[in-house]
Amino acid sequence: MAVAGDTDLDIQAGPLGSGPPARGGRSGRSGWLRGPGLRRKIELTLLLGPALLLFAGFALLPIVLAAYDGMYKWTGFGPLGSFAGLYNYRLVLDDPVFRQAFGHNLIIVAASILIQLPLGLGMALLLNRRIWGRAALRTLVFAPFVLPYATTAVMWLLLLQPGGFVDQVLKLTGLAGLTQLWLANLHLVIYTMIVVLTWQFFGFAMLLMLAGLQGIPGELLEAAALDGASAWRTTWRITIPLLGPTIRIWLFLSIVGSLQVFDQVWIMTEGGPANASSTMATYLVQRGFQSSEFGYGSAVAVIMFGICFIFALVYQRFVLRRDTAGALTRAVG
Amino acid sequence: MSAIAVRAPAGRRRLSPLTLATYLAGLLLAGITVVPLLFVFLDGAKTNAQINSSATGLPHPWAWHNYAQLLSSAAFWQPLANSAEVAVLVTALVLVLGSMAAFALSRYDFRGREGLFLVFAIGLLWPLNAAALPLYLLLDKIGLVDSILGLVLCEAAFALPLTVVILRPFMREIPGELEDAAVVDGASRLQFFLRVLLPLSRPALATVAVLAFINSWNQYLLPLLLFTSTDHYTLPLAVANFQTQFAQDTASILAFTALSMVPALACFIFAQRHLVGGFSGAVKG
Numbered sequence: 358m359a360v361a362g363d364t365d366l367d368i369q370a371g372p373l374g375s376g377p378p379a380r381g382g383r384s385g386r387s388g389w390l391r392g393p394g395l396r397r398k399i400e401l402t403l404l405l406g407p408a409l410l411l412f413a414g415f416a417l418l419p420i421v422l423a424a425y426d427g428m429y430k431w432t433g434f435g436p437l438g439s440f441a442g443l444y445n446y447r448l449v450l451d452d453p454v455f456r457q458a459f460g461h462n463l464i465i466v467a468a469s470i471l472i473q474l475p476l477g478l479g480m481a482l483l484l485n486r487r488i489w490g491r492a493a494l495r496t497l498v499f500a501p502f503v504l505p506y507a508t509t510a511v512m513w514l515l516l517l518q519p520g521g522f523v524d525q526v527l528k529l530t531g532l533a534g535l536t537q538l539w540l541a542n543l544h545l546v547i548y549t550m551i552v553v554l555t556w557q558f559f560g561f562a563m564l565l566m567l568a569g570l571q572g573i574p575g576e577l578l579e580a581a582a583l584d585g586a587s588a589w590r591t592t593w594r595i596t597i598p599l600l601g602p603t604i605r606i607w608l609f610l611s612i613v614g615s616l617q618v619f620d621q622v623w624i625m626t627e628g629g630p631a632n633a634s635s636t637m638a639t640y641l642v643q644r645g646f647q648s649s650e651f652g653y654g655s656a657v658a659v660i661m662f663g664i665c666f667i668f669a670l671v672y673q674r675f676v677l678r679r680d681t682a683g684a685l686t687r688a689v690g
Numbered sequence: 691m692s693a694i695a696v697r698a699p700a701g702r703r704r705l706s707p708l709t710l711a712t713y714l715a716g717l718l719l720a721g722i723t724v725v726p727l728l729f730v731f732l733d734g735a736k737t738n739a740q741i742n743s744s745a746t747g748l749p750h751p752w753a754w755h756n757y758a759q760l761l762s763s764a765a766f767w768q769p770l771a772n773s774a775e776v777a778v779l780v781t782a783l784v785l786v787l788g789s790m791a792a793f794a795l796s797r798y799d800f801r802g803r804e805g806l807f808l809v810f811a812i813g814l815l816w817p818l819n820a821a822a823l824p825l826y827l828l829l830d831k832i833g834l835v836d837s838i839l840g841l842v843l844c845e846a847a848f849a850l851p852l853t854v855v856i857l858r859p860f861m862r863e864i865p866g867e868l869e870d871a872a873v874v875d876g877a878s879r880l881q882f883f884l885r886v887l888l889p890l891s892r893p894a895l896a897t898v899a900v901l902a903f904i905n906s907w908n909q910y911l912l913p914l915l916l917f918t919s920t921d922h923y924t925l926p927l928a929v930a931n932f933q934t935q936f937a938q939d940t941a942s943i944l945a946f947t948a949l950s951m952v953p954a955l956a957c958f959i960f961a962q963r964h965l966v967g968g969f970s971g972a973v974k975g
Contacts, residue, residue: 400798400880401798401800404790404791404793404794404798405790405791405795405806407790407791408787408788408790408850409791409806411787411843411847411850412809412813412847412850412851415825415843415844415847416813416847416848416851417813418828419825419827420816422824423821423823423827483708483715488709491716494716496959497720497724498719498720500723500958501723503908503954503955503957504954505907505910505925505929505950506908506910506926507910507927507930508925508926508929508950508951510930511929512729515730515943515944516729518940520742521745522745522746526746529746556722560723613817616817617820619819620910620911623911624933637820638819641820641823642822642823642911642914645823646823651827654823655823655824658821658823658824661817661819662816662817662820665815665816666815666816
């Protein structure tokens, strides 16, 4: 696992054998790898330039501009309005509607962890052996994840219409008493959203866990069995701990995803009724875009970014530190 | 080879309770996944009257005209073409720029290399949904709002981090001896990149391409803000728009939704291997 956990590792790895060899004069490589000067610089510029330009121009610049725009009272196009400093940011953070939306994001985060993690893990454990139809099931359960969220949102919107498919199924199974206004009930709507989101993302959790399980060497489990450990004990003491890196990566992706939920909510309820299903992203579109309060909207965008970023750094610092799960974890923080 | 398999050593023919539980759970899961999708496809072949009286069950008789009507109109084909255009351009742009950058970041030694890589990696934390409004404002300044090109540039920029993060470690793993051999054979660095490194990186390139394509294909919020003319609408936008426009015509909406799911499902079945491979690769680290 993480040998040194820092970027120096890359450079030192060469002499140890398997890693990419250090490329300096030392390795005695011929000409073009260390060729001094101009030609190399030109090559590097040509190779890196376009990607950097695109990335800086369309990913980094917007956030910088948004941070700047957020300091102005700017409604509509044309010149920025009057300078307001951090006023917009304060206003957003003090707005009960934004706080409510953020609260909904947190509910979605919690629900994904409490529902998808145990179910995904459990299902992956059950499926991690030769079973008839396993590949088909895996494909099937993963399918919702690759469908455009907008199309599944329209699907659920129609399924959940009063008197629609879901209600009819309940009636057929003698559970008509459970029928609800799934998308219009103030107290229920956020949980309806959670069901929809779980349907869409469960397969991803399961697939990731299955992939992680396949990376666990069978010898370990056989050894445990030889030592007389029960299957239950082996699962808890060996399999799940070894799955740690996978679980932590899934948690990370799931939380960042939950913090920016938009499509499903927007299409099914636009965050309503009465903001009962709003999220930060629907708030952003409603307040920043639809009412053309671009300064205010920019502040919301920056805050959303800040929340994701701070979360990622904290998570990296305290949770992912020991993993070498991909470059993301090695590189950030 | 799971913990569980240890106790029930390789399949005797009788069903252990655990296997039975697995089948039941699997069946339940498959049902929950498939039934809503079946509803879309089947009820798209009903009339509205049929749906109102019974949304469950098979269409009786089958009313194919919903599908037929859509398939013979631009309402479906135009957004499909738009989606394809955007996704193909984004994928191509990301593959070209991303592999070049990853090549430089993996096979060259230069000061600031790790810092640059870090910049890309941090890009992973900048969610496109949060960036949509700032991007809209930016594109408005440079006159690219409501253009396919503007959308492509934004989506490609946001797909680059993942591309570089997946490609770089992969390219790093390719042994240096190959580089030496290429030199001995008199290849230039560019030739090495094009003739050796890229072909060897094909699995990673495939994963990256599939991810970029799917992400672009599914994008909703950004095009929603950028596009004012419905001519430019991509499929997700068109479906949502169709739903609000013809709210009363449930059957047609379902048919449209079903049709718009087909490309994604087909693509998924075709590209499954790369997706799964990519995820497990990322996890093993």
